[in-house]
Amino acid sequence: MKKTLMDKPIGVMDSGVGGMTVVKEIVRQLPHEKILYFGDISRCPYGEKSQEEVRDYTVQIADYLVGKGIKMLVIACNTATAAALEILKERLDIPVLGVIQPGARSAIQNSRNKKVLVLATSGTVKSNAYSDAIIGINSGFSVSSLACPKFVPLVEQLRYKDDVVSGIIIHQSLKKHRHTDADTIILGCTHYPLLKADIRNYFNNEKKVIDSGYETARETSTILNYNNLLRTSGESIVHTILINGDSSRFEYVLRDWLPELEYKIQEIEL
Amino acid sequence: MKKTLMDKPIGVMDSGVGGMTVVKEIVRQLPHEKILYFGDISRCPYGEKSQEEVRDYTVQIADYLVGKGIKMLVIACNTATAAALEILKERLDIPVLGVIQPGARSAIQNSRNKKVLVLATSGTVKSNAYSDAIIGINSGFSVSSLACPKFVPLVEQLRYKDDVVSGIIIHQSLKKHRHTDADTIILGCTHYPLLKADIRNYFNNEKKVIDSGYETARETSTILNYNNLLRTSGESIVHTILINGDSSRFEYVLRDWLPELEYKIQEIEL
Numbered sequence: 001m002k003k004t005l006m007d008k009p010i011g012v013m014d015s016g017v018g019g020m021t022v023v024k025e026i027v028r029q030l031p032h033e034k035i036l037y038f039g040d041i042s043r044c045p046y047g048e049k050s051q052e053e054v055r056d057y058t059v060q061i062a063d064y065l066v067g068k069g070i071k072m073l074v075i076a077c078n079t080a081t082a083a084a085l086e087i088l089k090e091r092l093d094i095p096v097l098g099v100i101q102p103g104a105r106s107a108i109q110n111s112r113n114k115k116v117l118v119l120a121t122s123g124t125v126k127s128n129a130y131s132d133a134i135i136g137i138n139s140g141f142s143v144s145s146l147a148c149p150k151f152v153p154l155v156e157q158l159r160y161k162d163d164v165v166s167g168i169i170i171h172q173s174l175k176k177h178r179h180t181d182a183d184t185i186i187l188g189c190t191h192y193p194l195l196k197a198d199i200r201n202y203f204n205n206e207k208k209v210i211d212s213g214y215e216t217a218r219e220t221s222t223i224l225n226y227n228n229l230l231r232t233s234g235e236s237i238v239h240t241i242l243i244n245g246d247s248s249r250f251e252y253v254l255r256d257w258l259p260e261l262e263y264k265i266q267e268i269e270l
Numbered sequence: 271m272k273k274t275l276m277d278k279p280i281g282v283m284d285s286g287v288g289g290m291t292v293v294k295e296i297v298r299q300l301p302h303e304k305i306l307y308f309g310d311i312s313r314c315p316y317g318e319k320s321q322e323e324v325r326d327y328t329v330q331i332a333d334y335l336v337g338k339g340i341k342m343l344v345i346a347c348n349t350a351t352a353a354a355l356e357i358l359k360e361r362l363d364i365p366v367l368g369v370i371q372p373g374a375r376s377a378i379q380n381s382r383n384k385k386v387l388v389l390a391t392s393g394t395v396k397s398n399a400y401s402d403a404i405i406g407i408n409s410g411f412s413v414s415s416l417a418c419p420k421f422v423p424l425v426e427q428l429r430y431k432d433d434v435v436s437g438i439i440i441h442q443s444l445k446k447h448r449h450t451d452a453d454t455i456i457l458g459c460t461h462y463p464l465l466k467a468d469i470r471n472y473f474n475n476e477k478k479v480i481d482s483g484y485e486t487a488r489e490t491s492t493i494l495n496y497n498n499l500l501r502t503s504g505e506s507i508v509h510t511i512l513i514n515g516d517s518s519r520f521e522y523v524l525r526d527w528l529p530e531l532e533y534k535i536q537e538i539e540l
Contacts, residue, residue: 136502218379232406
């Protein structure tokens, strides 16, 4: 039976395991969709690479996933989105979505005083990608950004579950902005949703905290629907994860984050 | 100077004044965009017409607005969306968005227990449009609906500002569902956002209340961005409102809802 376009998987790519927080939300909101994920663990992290390198890796992975047959590509990595979204929108015939615009758009939707604080990796902060996206849509906004380099290791080493350790690192990272006048905070890195409750709590539950992955899943639905590509039935889906390296560390984190996900994992060369 | 596609207005249509709550949100989220609105006041309300009649009116208005030069069409009316969205998506070369899918998608994103209550006009409730949209995206949801025929007159007669009157009508309309197990409530009519605070309050602020217009503005941004049609600069915009009848009543409501909107209004024949 010929596979229709609608039945093809959504391709999701990231430099490592972080993009699985986006997958978690796509699977929750769109349970009839199948995911084909690529984690570029042999070249991770992207944050320390040049824009050109990240762009080249991202294009290479996108071409690989398109070759496997996907109906849409989600770049579930802030660094890769900043480096390659525009080029991939031109290059590919399928819809392409990054994580930055959905987070930016949700901040615009939610903020009342038009002041936004972005928490992200140093690379994303330096790229100004969130600020450019927000002000590009609505020039009335002011955006400040803060690099939180200790958050990714905190999450990947699963130490985020220790309230004391989390509390110390969050305080050290955010203390200068504790009294920010921004009413909305963007979690501008795919690892940060694991710290969402703690971050919200740090700001006394007074800020709207935007999870870019959560918003990207929502916009994946919007874009699929707009293109008449939404899959509306089908259960018991097994997702596929491709990695170019040893999968044990990846699976260790994955089992913690998404214990119920049904998947098969393949180590490939790329 | 040739006007670029990006600089064209967003066409917004409704049977009457209700769609202006959607315009309010589009203007807030996307302040560089210009609106060309059509209010079909001579044939309002659509709720009592047949599906075929509503479809024909909607197609006629859409063609009229396309003839005026719009870059996107927003059907800011639940009845018209249910009757004509699919046919207009096929018929027009520009992006077309209705109010139902964005509200449905936001409910899926926000609900934790997958139980949703839709408040709408009798016509929208009968059409099952929200239930079909939600279950079409995520079949794990259960959706109940409630017609609230007293809400539109309450809002259009500006009696919603009287807390006692509002309180009585909201209680009469919603009392059978006061203890609903749905954790998410959709305001499935463009008039209802004016009652949002009261409705939220009626449910002791324990429900997530989804405003379809607020979500439609967000998705207007998503779709324009996806099609590289977002206008990213330009201030002091005067919007245009077209009506096929006496504008005094329309303006009376409009000045109350959007006192700061800069617009010119024209009475036309259609």
